[in-house]
Amino acid sequence: MSKAFLIDLTKCMGCRACQVACKRWNNLEAEHTSMTSDSWTNPFRLSARTWTRVDFTELQSPQYKAGMKWVFARRQCMHCLHPACVSACPVGAFRKTDEGPVVYDAQKCIGCRYCMVSCPFGVPGFEWDKGLLAQPLIKKCKMCVDRLGAGMEPACVKHCPPRATIFGERDELLATAKERIAANPDTYINHIYGENEVGGTSMLYLSSVPFEQIGFPKLGSEAVTVNTEAVMEKTLPFAAAWTVILAATYGVVKFRERTNPQGEEKNQ
Amino acid sequence: MNSENKTSSPTISFSWTILIILMVAGFLTTVARFIWGIGSISNLNDSYPWGLWISFDLLCGIALAAGAFTTAGGVYILGFDKFKPLLRPAILTGFLGYLLAILALGVDLGRPERIWHLIIYWNPHSVMFEVGWCVMLYTTILALEFLPMPLERFGLKKPLSIIHKFTIPIVIVGVVLSTLHQSSLGSLFLIVVNRLHPLWHSKLLPLFFFLTAVAVGPAVVVVEAYLSSRIFKRHFELDLLSRIVKVIPMLLGLYLVLRFGDLVIAGKLGALFTGSLLTLLFWIEILIGVVAPIYLFSKASVRENQTSLVKTSLLVIIGVVLNRFNVSLIAIARPDGATYFPHLLEFCISFGVIAGGIFVFWLAARFLPIWEVSDDASKV
Ligand code: SF4
Ligand code: SF4
Ligand code: SF4
Numbered sequence: 001m002s003k004a005f006l007i008d009l010t011k012c013m014g015c016r017a018c019q020v021a022c023k024r025w026n027n028l029e030a031e032h033t034s035m036t037s038d039s040w041t042n043p044f045r046l047s048a049r050t051w052t053r054v055d056f057t058e059l060q061s062p063q064y065k066a067g068m069k070w071v072f073a074r075r076q077c078m079h080c081l082h083p084a085c086v087s088a089c090p091v092g093a094f095r096k097t098d099e100g101p102v103v104y105d106a107q108k109c110i111g112c113r114y115c116m117v118s119c120p121f122g123v124p125g126f127e128w129d130k131g132l133l134a135q136p137l138i139k140k141c142k143m144c145v146d147r148l149g150a151g152m153e154p155a156c157v158k159h160c161p162p163r164a165t166i167f168g169e170r171d172e173l174l175a176t177a178k179e180r181i182a183a184n185p186d187t188y189i190n191h192i193y194g195e196n197e198v199g200g201t202s203m204l205y206l207s208s209v210p211f212e213q214i215g216f217p218k219l220g221s222e223a224v225t226v227n228t229e230a231v232m233e234k235t236l237p238f239a240a241a242w243t244v245i246l247a248a249t250y251g252v253v254k255f256r257e258r259t260n261p262q263g264e265e266k267n268q
Numbered sequence: 269m270n271s272e273n274k275t276s277s278p279t280i281s282f283s284w285t286i287l288i289i290l291m292v293a294g295f296l297t298t299v300a301r302f303i304w305g306i307g308s309i310s311n312l313n314d315s316y317p318w319g320l321w322i323s324f325d326l327l328c329g330i331a332l333a334a335g336a337f338t339t340a341g342g343v344y345i346l347g348f349d350k351f352k353p354l355l356r357p358a359i360l361t362g363f364l365g366y367l368l369a370i371l372a373l374g375v376d377l378g379r380p381e382r383i384w385h386l387i388i389y390w391n392p393h394s395v396m397f398e399v400g401w402c403v404m405l406y407t408t409i410l411a412l413e414f415l416p417m418p419l420e421r422f423g424l425k426k427p428l429s430i431i432h433k434f435t436i437p438i439v440i441v442g443v444v445l446s447t448l449h450q451s452s453l454g455s456l457f458l459i460v461v462n463r464l465h466p467l468w469h470s471k472l473l474p475l476f477f478f479l480t481a482v483a484v485g486p487a488v489v490v491v492e493a494y495l496s497s498r499i500f501k502r503h504f505e506l507d508l509l510s511r512i513v514k515v516i517p518m519l520l521g522l523y524l525v526l527r528f529g530d531l532v533i534a535g536k537l538g539a540l541f542t543g544s545l546l547t548l549l550f551w552i553e554i555l556i557g558v559v560a561p562i563y564l565f566s567k568a569s570v571r572e573n574q575t576s577l578v579k580t581s582l583l584v585i586i587g588v589v590l591n592r593f594n595v596s597l598i599a600i601a602r603p604d605g606a607t608y609f610p611h612l613l614e615f616c617i618s619f620g621v622i623a624g625g626i627f628v629f630w631l632a633a634r635f636l637p638i639w640e641v642s643d644d645a646s647k648v
Contacts, residue, residue: 044605045314045315045603045606046314047314048314084459087391087393087394087459088394088395088396088459089391089394089396090386090391090394090396090397090399090400091385091386091389091390091391091397092389092390092391092394093389108382108385108389109378109379109382110377110378110379110380110382110383110385110386111377111378111379111380111382112377112378112396113317113318113378114394114395114396114456116314116317117317117318117456117459117460117600118459118460120461120462120463122314122315122602122603124314125314126306126314126317126378127305127378128305128306128307128312128313128314129304129305129307129308130305131301131302131303131304131305131308132302132303132381134305135379136305136306136378136379137378138378215603215604217462217463218462219462220461220462224459224461224462225393225459227455227458227459227461227471228393228394228395228455228458228459229393231395231452231455231458231474232392232393232394232395232398232455235398235448235452238448239444239447239448242443242444242447243440243441243444246341246345246440246443246444247440249345249346250344250345250436250440253345253346253347254347257347
């Protein structure tokens with residue numbers, strides 16, 4: 001039993017109610033922004049103060065009415081099933097809960113920012129403007145765990161006017177997504193983003209256009225954590241074997257020196 | 269070896285002034301960082317969480333400190349006794365390299381006051397966890413390898429003899445930890461699957477980092493010996509140094525074969541000829557930092573001439589520096605519109621740290637027996 005979001009981009013109208021609801025529920029400060037993109041997306045990216053943001057993409061093609069169309073896509077932490085941030089954090093500050101949310105323990109974090117380097121979606125934000133006393137932290141969407149505990153829906157879900165984002169059990173939402181695609185094969189592309197990406201995520205997306213066109217990273221179905229975790233598993237056995245090899249080499253060299261005390265020219 | 273009073277000559281006091289200015293500037297920048305945050309003195313941002321300090325101070329610093337474990341391993345484990353005169357300067361350089369990397373990390377970490385959390389909160393899946401432990405443990409080993417120098421200087425015979433008994437275990441543990449540490453710095457980037465450019469992302473990253481660190485070790489020893497010979501008016505040990513660089517073509521040759529073999533097997537050869545800026549960087553890194561040194565160092569005439577020996581060693585160093593910057597900073601894709609170039613004050617930190625290193629090296633060279641190899645004193 002694991003909670004998830006189904007975000008249907010064909011229903012989103014770009015009102016940014018989720019962006020505002022998230023700021024209000026989590027008491028996030030406003031950001032100084034400027035028009036940086038050639039679109040209406042604002043602010044510049046997810047950050048410690050903006051945990052969800054609506055991306056505005058203007059697509060041009062003769063097949064669209066008027067030659068163009070908007071696609072609105074809210075982005076936030078994907079709450080991966082095999083989260084890179086959880087695997088990467090040296091002190092285990094991130095944790096994937098059984099209920100679905102990937103949560104952060106502010107008491108543990110040492111601020112190395114490896115989670116930010118590792119996250120395939122570039123989600124975690126750091127508080128760059130806080131000094132030693134202000135105690136900077138990593139911040140990101142927490143799937144409103146604090147509301148879930150009280151039996152409420154996440155703030156952004158609750159405030160989505162067209163119900164473009166819905167909340168529920170991951171397998172049920174997957175079934176819903178498949179039904180929608182089957183019922184309207186002309187509206188949707190046949191791809192549920194997040195079903196398999198990086199081993200699956202708790203955020204599932206439906207779209208009318210290929211996800212690459214609206215800036216979603218193209219990802220395989222293998223968790224990004226497999227290589228690092230495989231290396232880490234081999235580390236201790238490797239260290240033990242290497243110690244034995246070095247000690248044995250030392251022994252052989254010493255033995256040779258003793259049996260051949262003159263020691264001819266040694267070369268590198 | 270006859271000019272004792274160099275400190276009072278005008279050139280030295282000029283370099284002293286520069287060193288002191290750099291150290292003070294670095295210190296003041298550090299104070300600002302602790303008051304107003306990392307953002308106030310750097311151009312780091314959410315799209316570029318790691319910048320100059322990680323690429324240069326940590327990744328290059330640790331790679332360039334590899335001379336300590338390779339020389340110690342060569343002398344004590346493989347029994348190449350004749351390289352002993354190179355050992356102490358190499359260990360001192362390595363020890364300082366690690367201390368300086370730790371200093372820079374103290375600035376770069378968001379919560380340096382919590383560094384001890386690494387000891388109580390464990391995440392054995394995390395490469396950063398391994399990196400942290402290797403830094404702590406290997407710095408301790410380097411301190412033990414360095415300790416005989418001050419102990420001898422102050423004639424503390426008892427502790428000296430205790431440490432000598434443990435020389436071999438200390439060296440072996442040092443080599444094992446260094447192997448883990450050098451390779452784990454490469455493993456860090458295994459997880460950046462979709463954003464690190466295919467010419468650099470490889471399952472062999474840990475092996476690549478280890479091989480290049482071992483190869484750069486002798487090159488650093490050469491350059492460090494050259495600088496010492498200039499600053500301290502010492503004899504440049506051309507004979508020994510031209511021998512240790514003989515391993516470089518072998519190591520870099522193996523590295524080159526693996527690197528291209530890996531590209532072939534992964535079917536990435538096409539990426540070599542795209543004409544993009546990154547492809548160009550790849551070729552510069554490989555041709556200048558790998559192919560050229562392999563060719564040059566396999567010629568006796570290059571190895572046995574002081575100038576070309578030093579210059580070719582510099583090529584190896586440049587190659588490794590370029591590689592670390594490419595993997596950790598330049599070849600990682602970022603969201604559109606995100607930019608980063610180190611802030612002037614970021615350079616202040618890095619240069620201040622280097623100035624501090626030179627300063628301490630100078631102190632040690634002047635007051636500690638780092639070039640002495642009497643029979644007993646030569647242990648460790
Ligand atoms: S999207 Fe990034 S931050 Fe969120 S769970 Fe996945 S890896 Fe962690
Ligand atoms: S910045 Fe904090 S949460 Fe992120 S990896 Fe480092 S210690 Fe973990
Ligand atoms: S789930 Fe909560 S924290 Fe996450 S984006 Fe929605 S409102 Fe913000």
